[in-house]
Amino acid sequence: MEQADHSYINSSFEQINSAEFTYKMSDKEIEDFVKLRMSNDHLFTGRKNSSKWAWRSILKHMGLHFKMNHRQASKKWDNMKKKYKELKYPPPGVKIVSQWNYFYLMDDAMEGRLQDMAPVLEGLPDSTNNSDFLQVSVPKRRKVFKEGVASPAGLITSEPEMEVSLDGDEDAEDAEVLEDYNEMEHVEEKIELVKNSEPQMAKRENTLIQRQGAMMDREVAALDRERSLLERERVMMEREKVTVEKERAVREREVMEREKAVLEREKGVMEREKGVMEREKGVMERERAVMEREKGVMERERAVMEREKLMMEKDRDTLCRERQGQDKEEHKMGEISCT
DSSP: OOOHHHHHHHHHHHHHHHTSOOOOOOHHHHHHHHHHHHHTGGGOOSSTTHHHHHHHHHHHHHTOTTTOOHHHHHHHHHHHHHHHHHHHSOOTTOOOOOOOTTHHHHHHHHTTTTTTSSOOOOOOOTTSOGGGSOOOOOOOOEEOSOTTOOOOTTTSOSOSOOEEOOOSOHHHHHHHHHHHHHHHHHHHHHHHHHHSOHHHHHHHHHHHHHHHHHHHHHHHHHHHHHHHHHHHHHHHHHHHHHHHHHHHHHHHHHHHHHHHHHHHHHHHHHHHHHHHHHHHHHHHHHHHHHHHHHHHHHHHHHHHHHHHHHHHHHHHHHHHHHHHHHHHHHHHHHHHHHO
16 A cells, blocks of 8 residues: 555654653543543633643643643543543454553543533633743654645645644744644545545445444443343342331331330339238228227226326325314314313
């Protein structure tokens, strides 16, 4: 196949990029880098220089604007997306085993699960001072097409060569460099389409269809697995629900049995206390009856004592009278003897 021109183009651009030193980000910086890119997708509007200033906003927020330029950040993002797609959608029949540390991070990013995981930034105006950022090293003017390359009708201009001006200040010509390189890639793709024959196109289309079919099969298989997993989870939840209901019924029954036993014990205690109180009441009744009888005996004894007291007083009065009578008789007898 005639690929000399394309080899020349690719090797030239690789030489351009190889001249730049690329800062190696840490795992934490890569995680922040991906989250900021997904949370600030609104900055990448597709307008001229929008990607440049969007990447500069992200790098400045991360404090890397003097360690990486916007072109390196864009290349880093493209490489990570490419590697993710290669691992996520391998060709049919190819089993890829990879220990790429950022696969799940990129999977969350591509599935839209990192949209709100980082601060939302404001775009930098085009009037921002370019000296606040790491500059892109730009080599000299270089030819990108050899003379004599046949141009398809309506696809390439009649000029035999295209040149990309890479001299002078990078910030003044960076947008033009990127536009020219994008145009170069676009023309290269059209040349490839013209050079390739119809069987090759059909073969590529069949391969593409097979890949899409394999992707759909994998998606269907993934959906089936998810459905099976959901069904198993539902069955497990039902079992757990039944188990929980049984355990709750057992616990409630045990609680009720314990409460019933406690009530029975309390009832027995109350019955015993009631019997004790009844016995004490009977004892008190008997003691009161005894006291009443003793009170009656004491009343009778007091009445007897009162009568005896009265009788003694009467006897004393009688003795007093008798003594007085004796005294009078003795007095009279003495008077008589004196006479």
